[in-house]
Amino acid sequence: LARLRQRLAGSDNALSRGLLALLSRDRIDEETWEDFEDTLLTSDLGVGPTTELVEALRSRLRVDGVADSAQARAVLREEMVRLVDPTLDRSLNTQRTDTPAVVLVVGVNGTGKTTTVGKLARVLVAEDKDVLLGAADTFRAAAADQLETWGSRVGVPTVRGAEGADPASVAFEAVRAGIEGEVDVVLIDTAGRLHTKTGLMDELGKVKRVVEKKAPVSEVLLVLDATTGQNGLTQARIFAEVVQVTGIVLTKLDGSAKGGIVVQVQRELGVPVKLIGLGEGVDDLAPFDAEVFVDALLD
Numbered sequence: 621l622a623r624l625r626q627r628l629a630g631s632d633n634a635l636s637r638g639l640l641a642l643l644s645r646d647r648i649d650e651e652t653w654e655d656f657e658d659t660l661l662t663s664d665l666g667v668g669p670t671t672e673l674v675e676a677l678r679s680r681l682r683v684d685g686v687a688d689s690a691q692a693r694a695v696l697r698e699e700m701v702r703l704v705d706p707t708l709d710r711s712l713n714t715q716r717t718d719t720p721a722v723v724l725v726v727g728v729n730g731t732g733k734t735t736t737v738g739k740l741a742r743v744l745v746a747e748d749k750d751v752l753l754g755a756a757d758t759f760r761a762a763a764a765d766q767l768e769t770w771g772s773r774v775g776v777p778t779v780r781g782a783e784g785a786d787p788a789s790v791a792f793e794a795v796r797a798g799i800e801g802e803v804d805v806v807l808i809d810t811a812g813r814l815h816t817k818t819g820l821m822d823e824l825g826k827v828k829r830v831v832e833k834k835a836p837v838s839e840v841l842l843v844l845d846a847t848t849g850q851n852g853l854t855q856a857r858i859f860a861e862v863v864q865v866t867g868i869v870l871t872k873l874d875g876s877a878k879g880g881i882v883v884q885v886q887r888e889l890g891v892p893v894k895l896i897g898l899g900e901g902v903d904d905l906a907p908f909d910a911e912v913f914v915d916a917l918l919d
């Protein structure tokens with residue numbers, strides 16, 4: 621929690637500061653509410669959830685000019701936790717069955733897919749799991765190199781194909797190797813070119829279908845860059861149409877004041893945020909927890 625708080629607050633315009641500054645005012649007038657709304661919108665909470673939150677607070681605080689800041693803070697915390705939704709199942713299915721658990725990591729290039737695969741491998745290795753990486757982004761040689769570098773950093777092997785090879789065949793090969801090596805988890809990094817939706821649809825769909833000939837896919841994680849706002853949401857929608865996403869990884873939350881996107885993306889896709897990226901380092905991936913997240917924002 622302390623680390624999360626430190627990372628989230630690493631920005632001058634952090635959401636937390638805005639909210640707390642408002643709550644520490646001794647009078648809550650119309651202008652305060654407007655500022656509050658602006659802060660929430662700036663955090664990418666979205667219009668609907670922002671209105672809901674403001675209305676809930678207004679009615680619960682029944683403000684007639686004077687605010688008890690401790691009470692305001694407690695109510696704000698409660699309402700924010702409700703929006704982020706503590707009831708969602710955010711567990712990550714990486715349990716081996718007869719075959720390795722297969723995790724597909726998808727998302728637009730630059731969002732942090734490869735980095736997330738590396739960090740996730742690290743988490744799994746720390747849980748004593750045998751992990752294998754598959755470099756199914758075959759369009760950029762550098763992508764496979766980068767994944768291999770992560771693999772050696774965390775001590776797990778990488779299966780890669782020739783540049784320009786069929787991504788599905790590399791994914792298939794990785795799962796085959798994982799089955800043969802009896803590993804626990806195969807993490808597959810995919811390509812995220814978005815220029816044609818049909819191209820992406822064909823490619824990702826094919827990767828999934830081909831992998832499923834060998835082993836069931838246990839998670840499809842969509843990586844989303846928290847700093848990209850509405851654009852990121854549009855991308856997320858497209859991916860969700862293409863493959864059945866089971867969880868969202870929200871990256872680059874460190875130093876970002878855009879934490880509100882958690883709520884929007886969960887509502888839009890009906891899929892929980894399961895992991896968050898808090899930096900470029902190997903240990904900068906954390907499981908997402910609604911209460912811990914809100915506390916980090918408000919503390």
Ligand code: GDP
Binds near residue numbers: 727733735736872896
């Ligand atoms: P990919 O193209 O989707 O595979 O993206 P990469 O994994 O190559 O990441 C793109 C850039 O974002 C790299 O410079 C990463 O170091 C950086 N990055 C990834 N995740 C995070 C994060 O959680 N926080 C920050 N600050 N940077 C990140």
